[in-house]
Amino acid sequence: MHPIFQNWKFFLLYLSVWLPLGAILGVLISVAGSLRTMETAAIIVPVIVVLDFVCLSPWYVCRALPLRSSGAPRLLGQHVLAAMVVAGGVLLIARLSASGFSGIFPGLDRRFVAAQPVLSVMVAMIYLLSIAMHYVVIEAQTSRRSELLAREAQWRALKAQVNPHFLFNSLNSISALTSSDAGRAREMCIRLADFLRTSLRLGERPSIPFREEMELTRMYLDVEQVRFGRRLRLHEDLEPACDECEVPALLIQPLVENAVKHGIALLDEGGEILMLGRRVREGLLFSIENPYDPQAPASRSGIGLANVRQRLEARYGSAGKLEVEASDDVYRVTLILPSRTLG
Amino acid sequence: MKAVIADDEDLARGVVREYVLRECPEMEIAAECSNGFEAVKACGECKPDVLFLDIQMPKLDGFEVLELIDARIAVVFVTAFDQYAMRAFDAAAVDYLLKPFGVERFRAAMEKVTRRVGEERPASLPVDLKNAARPVGEYLERVVVKDGARVHVIPAGKLDYAEAQDDYVGLRSEGRTWLKQQTIASLEAALDPKRFVRVHRSYLVNLERITRIDPNTKDTWLAVLADGSKIPVSRGGYTRFNALVRG
Numbered sequence: 001m002h003p004i005f006q007n008w009k010f011f012l013l014y015l016s017v018w019l020p021l022g023a024i025l026g027v028l029i030s031v032a033g034s035l036r037t038m039e040t041a042a043i044i045v046p047v048i049v050v051l052d053f054v055c056l057s058p059w060y061v062c063r064a065l066p067l068r069s070s071g072a073p074r075l076l077g078q079h080v081l082a083a084m085v086v087a088g089g090v091l092l093i094a095r096l097s098a099s100g101f102s103g104i105f106p107g108l109d110r111r112f113v114a115a116q117p118v119l120s121v122m123v124a125m126i127y128l129l130s131i132a133m134h135y136v137v138i139e140a141q142t143s144r145r146s147e148l149l150a151r152e153a154q155w156r157a158l159k160a161q162v163n164p165h166f167l168f169n170s171l172n173s174i175s176a177l178t179s180s181d182a183g184r185a186r187e188m189c190i191r192l193a194d195f196l197r198t199s200l201r202l203g204e205r206p207s208i209p210f211r212e213e214m215e216l217t218r219m220y221l222d223v224e225q226v227r228f229g230r231r232l233r234l235h236e237d238l239e240p241a242c243d244e245c246e247v248p249a250l251l252i253q254p255l256v257e258n259a260v261k262h263g264i265a266l267l268d269e270g271g272e273i274l275m276l277g278r279r280v281r282e283g284l285l286f287s288i289e290n291p292y293d294p295q296a297p298a299s300r301s302g303i304g305l306a307n308v309r310q311r312l313e314a315r316y317g318s319a320g321k322l323e324v325e326a327s328d329d330v331y332r333v334t335l336i337l338p339s340r341t342l343g
Numbered sequence: 344m345k346a347v348i349a350d351d352e353d354l355a356r357g358v359v360r361e362y363v364l365r366e367c368p369e370m371e372i373a374a375e376c377s378n379g380f381e382a383v384k385a386c387g388e389c390k391p392d393v394l395f396l397d398i399q400m401p402k403l404d405g406f407e408v409l410e411l412i413d414a415r416i417a418v419v420f421v422t423a424f425d426q427y428a429m430r431a432f433d434a435a436a437v438d439y440l441l442k443p444f445g446v447e448r449f450r451a452a453m454e455k456v457t458r459r460v461g462e463e464r465p466a467s468l469p470v471d472l473k474n475a476a477r478p479v480g481e482y483l484e485r486v487v488v489k490d491g492a493r494v495h496v497i498p499a500g501k502l503d504y505a506e507a508q509d510d511y512v513g514l515r516s517e518g519r520t521w522l523k524q525q526t527i528a529s530l531e532a533a534l535d536p537k538r539f540v541r542v543h544r545s546y547l548v549n550l551e552r553i554t555r556i557d558p559n560t561k562d563t564w565l566a567v568l569a570d571g572s573k574i575p576v577s578r579g580g581y582t583r584f585n586a587l588v589r590g
Contacts, residue, residue, distance in 0.1 A: 165399075168423035169352070172442035176354035179361055227352055265351070268378045268401045293401065295485075295496060 002059045003137075015052060022048040025122055033115030039108050042101040043094050043115075050093055051123060054086055055130035062134045068317075079131050080124075087124040094119060149314035150206060150248070166223075166257070173227050188226045195219040202249045210252075210277065210284060210339075211243040217256045217275075224260050231270025232260065238277035245284040245339040248315055254304045255288050255333050263290035263331060282319070283339035289332040305333070312337075344460065345373040345389060349382035349408065350397035350421065355442065359395045359421060362449045379403025380494055386412040387492050392460045393437075398422040403494065407487045409435060410525075411494060417456045482535035486514060488521040495521060499538065503552050504574060505530055507545040518570075540587050542566055542580035550587065 004010050022044055030040040061082065065075060098112040170192050177185035198216050202208055214236075225232055256273070264270050271291035278285040305324065312320035312335075321336040346363055350356045356375050363370055373389035376382040378401040386394060386408075394416050398405035409418060420439035437459050438452040486497045497516045506513040507527040514521040531539065531547050541547050552568045556576060559565045564576035566584075576584065 165423050168442050169355075172358065172423065173352070173354045175443035176358040176361075180357060227354065229353055265399065266401045268351075295498075296401070 002056050004056065018048050018052045021126065025119070028118050028122060029115035032118045033111045035108070035111060035115065039101070039105045042105065043097050043112065046097050047090055047094050051090055051126065055127060058131040058134040062131060062138055067135055067139070079128060083124040083127045086127045087120040090123045091116060091120050146314040150311060163257070169227055170223050184226070188223065191219065191222045191226070195223055199250060199253070205249050207246045208249045209243060210245040210247050213247050213249065213252050214238065217253050220253055220256060228264060228270060231267070232264050233270065233272040235272055235274045238275065239279055241279040242277040242284055244341045245279070245337070246341070247284065247337060247339060248311060251308060251311060252286060252335070254308060255335070258304050259288055259290035259331070263292040266293050266296040267291060280336070282336050284337045285334065287332060287334040289330055291329050292331045294328060344370045344393065345391040346370050346393045346395065347374045347376065347382065347385045347389060347391040348372060348395045349376040349379070349400065350395070351377045351400045355397065355421070358443070362446060366446065366450055367453060379408045382408045383411045383489070383494050384492060386416055391416060393417045393419060393456050395419050395421050403487060411487060411489045415462070417459050419452050419456065483533045486523070488514060488523045490521065497521065499534060502549055503568060503570065504546060504548040537587070540580070540584050542574060542576040542584055544577065546574050548574055556581070556584065
């Protein structure tokens with residue numbers, strides 16, 4: 001339903017806008033057709049009654065044809081065509097009332113002919129204006145919604161950051177090292193602190209350069225490296241051109257965490273995580289690949305991925321992509337972001 | 344006393360080892376295992392009195408290990424926070440240690456172990472523990488059974504049917520029958536009710552395997568499976584089957 005009906009105050013306000021609009025239209029046609037006040041009213045009142053409802057219809061049209069969906073000429077063409085149809089329909093109603101009231105106001109239908117062009121043009125323009133207004137409203141709504149979603153996702157990502165499993169296992173590693181290798185224990189404390197601090201700092205910003213996200217990812221992997229030792233092996237293949245690409249903060253790190261938690265951690269011998277970064281036509285391509293045990297007890301990896309997917313959608317609509325491929329023993333997640341270069 | 348430590352992280356095993364050596368000089372560490380298979384194997388071979396068991400491990404998780412080992416072994420879970428597992432610990436484990444844990448906490452656990460060594464695990468069977476630890480709406484994707492000293496994993500999709508046999512269930516999969524100590528009711532509770540239907544007091548059948556249902560006597564039917572085997576179907580089972588198939 002059109003949002004204007006959600007609150008009767010808005011609806012009344014909307015209707016009241018039509019009073020001056022109707023007055024202006026009335027003045028125009030009464031001048032063009034030399035009509036008297038009552039004659040003008042007989043034509044204008046039904047026209048306005050119909051028009052104020054017709055001008056709510058763009059709500060549906062505009063959502064079906066989002067601004068970015070197709071080329072500007074096509075979009076404009078479609079709306080101009082719709083405006084012409086609306087003008088035609090309204091003109092028909094005006095003519096019907098003109099001839100209907102001819103009995104009371106002799107010669108009204110004849111004199112109205114002279115006012116037809118100005119009425120049609122005005123109606124078409126009012127309709128086009130309502131389309132423009134609707135686009136503005138829809139745009140404002142979408143951006144508010146995506147901002148909300150992004151904030152929520154960020155909060156969740158942050159919460160996931162200090163994922164209790166990761167934190168407690170890391171603390172346990174530190175506890176193990178204190179007696180065997182105090183130096184390494186201290187080093188691990190520092191790595192963990194670095195990671196937590198950085199993720200808190202980055203989480204406050206909506207976008208960060210890819211380079212910074214990868215630094216955070218490395219801090220995370222540094223900590224996990226202590227836990228998993230040689231079971232966790234890394235290979236990075238990142239094009240320097242990706243460095244300054246803009247990415248949503250903390251979007252990639254959860255993917256890396258998934259690769260460790262659901263891949264490496266459940267493999268006896270561990271394995272190599274391969275991270276790939278490329279500049280592509282669409283923007284930035286990032287993929288992460290890890291070996292996994294297809295026989296392993298099912299784990300809840302879906303939640304993290306769903307979260308990433310949701311954030312992508314809120315941020316980029318259909319332009320951001322997240323693809324998941326699972327072969328016999330390799331799991332690959334590919335991310336494509338329509339990324340601008342920062343700075 | 345003999346102990347086995349099962350954890351996939353070297354450092355995590357190190358903590359337990361260190362505490363055992365320092366606090367329980369009379370205790371011998373018979374084996375250290377880095378995955379679930381090894382843990383089951385070591386428990387069979389070394390016959391330990393106590394098993395320190397992590398939950399998330401390669402091959403088999405801690406709950407699966409628990410299902411497959413001798414019920415007399417005193418199990419101490421050693422794990423990081425797990426919201427689902429927590430509530431289940433009390434049931435089958437002597438104690439649980441949450442990583443990281445201090446030496447006092449370890450001593451307390453060892454006191455419980457000493458008191459309980461040799462006693463049979465009371466309370467519920469470990470398979471029910473696993474059910475309790477699973478979040479609502481998630482079902483077992485696989486069933487683990489012991490095959491001599493080895494562990495066999497039956498993916499849920501490859502399980503044809505299960506038959507109750509006293510304290511055991513016979514699990515029919517790929518032309519073989521595996522015996523597992525479990526009640527058919529707890530197996531039924533663990534498997535996805537949309538895929539497995541209890542057609543009879545003693546039979547739980549994989550819906551995908553049923554090719555047709557023939558009338559047998561008044562009030563009983565026979566389910567004919569893809570491999571030709573015939574499973575008795577009770578009146579209640581017939582109703583459940585129909586309810587499931589008709590959605």
